[in-house]
Amino acid sequence: MIVTLPLQRRPSLFRDDEPVVTARSLLPGANVPRFGDTRCWDFNGVLKKAANIAASGWKINFSLELEDPYWNLLAREFIMLSFNPRHRQVLKSGVVLERAGDPRTLNHIASRLRTAARWGRERGLSAYPDRWRVEDLRQRIADLAATGIAEGTVKGHVGTFKGLAAAGSALSLPWPAEDPWPGRSARSVARDTRNRSVAKLSTPAVPPQTWFPLIRSAWAYIHEFAPDVLRADRRVSELLAVAGSSTVGIDARLEEWLADLRNKVPVHPVTSKRQTPQVNWNLLLLLLGIDASTSANAFSRGSHASKRRRVLVLDAAAAGRITTHALTGELRQVTRPDGSTGGWHPGLERRALNDLKTALRDAAFVLVVGLSMMRDSEIHEILRDPVVEHYSTPAIASTKIKGTTQRPGKHWWITEPVVEALAVAEAISLHPERIFSPVTASKQDGTILGVRMLAAFVAFSNANRARTGLDEIPTTYIRPHMFRRTMAMLTDQFPGSEIATGIQLKHIAARAFANATTQSYAASDTEWVKYLEGALDNVKFRKIKDLYHRHTEGEEIGFGPGAERVKDAFDQIAATVKARNGDARTAETLLRTTRIHIRFGMLNNCTADHANPVGAVCLENAIVPEGHVGPLDERCRPDRCANSMIGPEHLPIYDSHQRKQLQIINSPSTPACRRDLAERELEITRNVLDLAGQPQ
Numbered sequence: 057m058i059v060t061l062p063l064q065r066r067p068s069l070f071r072d073d074e075p076v077v078t079a080r081s082l083l084p085g086a087n088v089p090r091f092g093d094t095r096c097w098d099f100n101g102v103l104k105k106a107a108n109i110a111a112s113g114w115k116i117n118f119s120l121e122l123e124d125p126y127w128n129l130l131a132r133e134f135i136m137l138s139f140n141p142r143h144r145q146v147l148k149s150g151v152v153l154e155r156a157g158d159p160r161t162l163n164h165i166a167s168r169l170r171t172a173a174r175w176g177r178e179r180g181l182s183a184y185p186d187r188w189r190v191e192d193l194r195q196r197i198a199d200l201a202a203t204g205i206a207e208g209t210v211k212g213h214v215g216t217f218k219g220l221a222a223a224g225s226a227l228s229l230p231w232p233a234e235d236p237w238p239g240r241s242a243r244s245v246a247r248d249t250r251n252r253s254v255a256k257l258s259t260p261a262v263p264p265q266t267w268f269p270l271i272r273s274a275w276a277y278i279h280e281f282a283p284d285v286l287r288a289d290r291r292v293s294e295l296l297a298v299a300g301s302s303t304v305g306i307d308a309r310l311e312e313w314l315a316d317l318r319n320k321v322p323v324h325p326v327t328s329k330r331q332t333p334q335v336n337w338n339l340l341l342l343l344l345g346i347d348a349s350t351s352a353n354a355f356s357r358g359s360h361a362s363k364r365r366r367v368l369v370l371d372a373a374a375a376g377r378i379t380t381h382a383l384t385g386e387l388r389q390v391t392r393p394d395g396s397t398g399g400w401h402p403g404l405e406r407r408a409l410n411d412l413k414t415a416l417r418d419a420a421f422v423l424v425v426g427l428s429m430m431r432d433s434e435i436h437e438i439l440r441d442p443v444v445e446h447y448s449t450p451a452i453a454s455t456k457i458k459g460t461t462q463r464p465g466k467h468w469w470i471t472e473p474v475v476e477a478l479a480v481a482e483a484i485s486l487h488p489e490r491i492f493s494p495v496t497a498s499k500q501d502g503t504i505l506g507v508r509m510l511a512a513f514v515a516f517s518n519a520n521r522a523r524t525g526l527d528e529i530p531t532t533y534i535r536p537h538m539f540r541r542t543m544a545m546l547t548d549q550f551p552g553s554e555i556a557t558g559i560q561l562k563h564i565a566a567r568a569f570a571n572a573t574t575q576s577y578a579a580s581d582t583e584w585v586k587y588l589e590g591a592l593d594n595v596k597f598r599k600i601k602d603l604y605h606r607h608t609e610g611e612e613i614g615f616g617p618g619a620e621r622v623k624d625a626f627d628q629i630a631a632t633v634k635a636r637n638g639d640a641r642t643a644e645t646l647l648r649t650t651r652i653h654i655r656f657g658m659l660n661n662c663t664a665d666h667a668n669p670v671g672a673v674c675l676e677n678a679i680v681p682e683g684h685v686g687p688l689d690e691r692c693r694p695d696r697c698a699n700s701m702i703g704p705e706h707l708p709i710y711d712s713h714q715r716k717q718l719q720i721i722n723s724p725s726t727p728a729c730r731r732d733l734a735e736r737e738l739e740i741t742r743n744v745l746d747l748a749g750q751p752q
Contacts, residue, residue, distance in 0.1 A: 061125055061229065063186060068129065068228045069145040070136055077102060079142045091136060094118060094128055099159040106457050107436035107490055110503045114159050116166050121173035126184045130229045131169045135162050137223050149226040153219050168216045172196060186230035193217050193236045197245065211246035218242060261542040262534055263583050267426075269527040270534075273517045274422035275473055276526055277415060280388050281400055282480045285412045288383040288404040289484075295342045301350035309344050310365055314372055319343075321373045322382035325402030333378055335369060336405060343382065380405075390525040400524045411516075413484045413495045418513035420481035421492060421506065424452075425539045428468050432506040432536035433457040439489050440482055443475055450475055506536040545584060599656055601647055604629065615748040616694075618663035618701035625652050654701070655687075659709065660694040660744075661701040662687055671698035695743035702748055711750070714741045 072092030082088065082102060089097040097116040099105075105114050122131050137146055138156040156162055172185075175196055181188060197217070201210050214237065220227075221235045237245045262270075313319050322340055323333035337355045338348040346354065355369070356362045380403025381387060387399035404412065424435055430452065437455040444453045444467070451467040452474070478491065487493035494504060514529045521528055603613045607626045613619065629646045636642060655662040664672045666686035674691035687699070694700045702710075717738040720726050726734070 061129065063126060063184065063230065064129075064228045065230060066228050068133060069149060069226055070133070074136075076136060076139065078140045091132060094132070097135075097159075097162075103159065104463070106433045107492075108433050108503065108506060109160065110505070113163065116159060116162050118166065119170075121170045121177075122166060124173070124183075126229060127169060127173050130185075130227065130231070131166055133227050133229070134169070134220060134223060135165055137226055138162070138165065138219065146226065151223050151226040153223060154215070164212055165216055168213050172213075175199070184229075185232065188232050190232050190234045190236040193232060197236075201246075207246050211242045214245045215242040259537055259541040261545055261584055262426075262538045263530070263532055265583075266530045266532045266534060267542060269529045270422060270514065271426055273526045273529060274419040274426070274477075274513065276524065277419035277517070278423060278473070278477045278480050280390075281412075281524070282416050284384050284387045284401070284404060285409065285416055286480070286483055287385075289409055289413065291383045292342075292406060292409065295345075296347060299342055299345050299347040301347055303346060303351055303354045306344065306346065306354050307361070307365065310368065313344060314368060317377075320377045320379040320382065321369055322405070323373065323378045323380055323403075324405065325380045327402075333373070333380075335373055336382075339382060339405060340369065379403075390523075392525045393522060401520075402523065410495055415513060415516045416480055417484050417492065417495060418509040418516070420477040420484075421509045422513055423474055423477040424481075425506065425510075425536050427474050427543065428452060428470050429540050429543050430454065430468050431458060431540065434466070434468075435506070435536075436490070436492055436504075438478070438491050440485075440491060442478055442482075442491065443470070452478070510534050510536065542584075596654070596656065597648065600652055600654060601644065603654075604643065604647055612704060614661065614701045614703045616660075616700045616702050617698045618661065619703075621663055622652065622654065622701060625650055657689075657692075658706075660692070660706055661703055662692070662697075662699055663701050664697075664699040669699070673697040693740075695740045695747070700747075702744055707745070707748055707750060710741050710744050714738060714745065717741065 068091075070091040072090065074091040075088040076091055076093075076097055077088050077099075080103060083104060086102040088102055089099070095118055099114045099116075100111050103114070105111075116135065118128050118131060122128050135156075136143070137151060138153050139162060140146060141153060141155050156165070176185065176188065176192070177183065179192075179195075181192060197210060197214055200213055218235055218237065220231045221233060224231055224233045322336040322343065324330060324336050326333060337353070341348045341351070341354060354362060355366050357366070381399070383406075384404050387401055387404070389397055390400045391397050401408070401412075421435065424430065424438075425432065428435075434454050434456060437457065438452060439454075442452050442454065443450055445451070446453075446467040446469065449469050450471075451469045453465060453467055455463050456466045457463065482491040484495060485491045485493050486495065486497050492504060511534075514531055514534075517524070517526055518528055518531070603622070604626050607613050607623060608630055614622065629643060629650060632638075632646060633643045651665070653663055653665050655664075664670075664687050669675060669687050672687045673693045673696050674688040678688055678691060680688070692700075694702060717734045720734040721731055721738065
């Protein structure tokens with residue numbers, strides 16, 4: 057029983073033996089904490105926990121400043137009010153607070169009260185908040201904002217102070233009763249404190265210089281290296297399944313094994329510390345059907361029989377019958393940075409398998425988080441057999457955690473690399489349900505963190521790149537939610553993709569385009585803008601270079617006035633190359649320096665100069681949007697414009713369109729207005745075909 061504090065105005069609403077969880081689904085055999093527990097409330101085994109939350113995140117520790125009886129009781133009462141709004145005594149008190157979703161929220165509340173108590177002591181205020189003023193609470197928020205912490209963190213502290221003021225009548229200990237910010241939301245207060253007039257998404261994108269080598273390395277481990285690792289793992293399991301602990305008859309087994317010249321002595325890979333191959337005695341025992349972990353060492357130096365066996369094995373090794381690939385056979389061949397070719401790993405032995413399986417699990421996580429737009433929590437909730445068909449497309453079936461209490465099932469569309477990554481992760485996982493779990497059987501109750509998996513894979517890939525031949529991954533700041541932001545931004549670069557992005561992000565509301573969050577996720581990133589512009593320029597140059605080679609070989613590259621200008625430019629380059637006795641490199645240099653403007657399109661190519669689009673029909677009598685540079689695509693007239701270039705690849709489209717319009721015109725059921733439109737379309741199409749000299 058807690059002794060009543062002198063400063064208590066009334067008895068607490070809650071009894072000491074009161075369970076701290078009401079009106080929530082409990083796990084079987086739950087041991088629910090009680091209100092009178094003053095040191096810790098442990099919700100592990102009580103409430104369902106997301107797979108990516110550590111056990112410590114499901115505990116509320118009343119430590120440090122909250123060990124003080126005043127702050128301890130105040131924190132426990134406020135947490136009870138926030139966590140159990142439907143409690144009989146809470147309803148009777150008339151206090152209505154925003155409901156805390158899960159124990160992590162309660163942890164945040166305890167942390168805010170703990171830091172507030174520490175701040176008050178450092179500022180020389182009263183030891184207890186019964187004498188604090190609302191000005192003190194405002195100053196606390198101002199001091200927090202001055203440290204530069206995130207707006208969301210400031211908002212949480214403001215919300216806690218406002219909640220304490222609202223709960224004053226239900227608290228047994230005094231707290232400043234006045235709301236420090238009446239009529240204003242916590243979001244508004246935090247934003248004004250930090251002088252932000254517009255809320256922006258703070259999640260950065262993964263830099264392109266990190267994104268590409270990271271995704272490529274993860275794919276290499278999943279697609280190229282995983283078959284070797286899984287084959288070695290299966291071989292170990294097969295050997296352990298038939299291995300015994302007795303060494304009886306080992307001499308006969310060894311002689312029979314050595315008599316088969318196909319058998320080679322397993323040796324440890326050569327390293328910087330071990331320059332000569334050494335026999336892997338434990339693996340040799342396993343190949344002979346004996347589990348070294350449960351038997352005596354049959355190759356020790358202690359007995360005459362053991363020494364004789366060692367001599368037989370060492371003689372075979374000296375004769376060249378050795379291998380570092382006893383579990384796998386030859387490994388996948390790669391080209392290394394120094395130009396040499398060989399296996400991607402020096403030798404898969406049992407002690408290396410755990411590290412490699414961990415690397416494969418982390419690589420699978422990289423591909424899933426990088427290419428699916430799933431949240432970290434949603435990935436950790438993926439169960440076995442996760443790939444399903446959703447609207448005739450492969451998808452991951454998992455659980456949506458954020459913003460929900462019912463844990464609804466959702467689907468995320470995926471591509472084949474993600475399907476393969478999930479299959480590898482599932483093959484490695486030892487957990488009975490989840491596919492992302494620790495790779496050792498003794499740690500299946502542990503929680504693996506997405507942040508650590510990303511960092512571990514980067515470090516592992518970089519440490520072994522001299523052997524694997526993979527590119528170095530810059531060790532920049534990366535977090536799982538940054539990949540979601542990056543993929544949303546990349547998909548938005550393609551026309552009409554925002555709705556699909558919103559669906560995949562689970563941000564679809566009444567109208568997809570009204571959702572500000574989806575648009576924030578898809579907003580351009582400065583580094584990616586530079587990269588994408590450069591990538592587009594490179595693609596365009598490759599197409600121009602292809603046109604040049606086709607033109608010099610006598611092929612037709614296009615029709616119309618725009619095409620004639622491009623041909624003239626190509627002829628001048630070819631003449632210059634010939635005059636200089638140049639080669640293909642000279643031609644490429646001239647192509648890069650010559651001002652050849654081509655925008656490749658589906659219905660034609662535009663050769664207008666963006667800086668000076670003379671003759672562009674699309675700009676005639678047009679209202680050009682502010683900031684726009686160059687032609688207006690939606691007003692393009694391929695049949696009339698002096699900048700139009702009709703390529704051979706466009707002609708089948710116009711030919712098909714001509715036949716379709718004739719079909720509409722000749723149909724007696726076509727309305728007059730629709731026939732007039734078809735006749736105008738037919739005229740445009742025939743004009744285009746006339747430019748190409750095509751028969752009508």
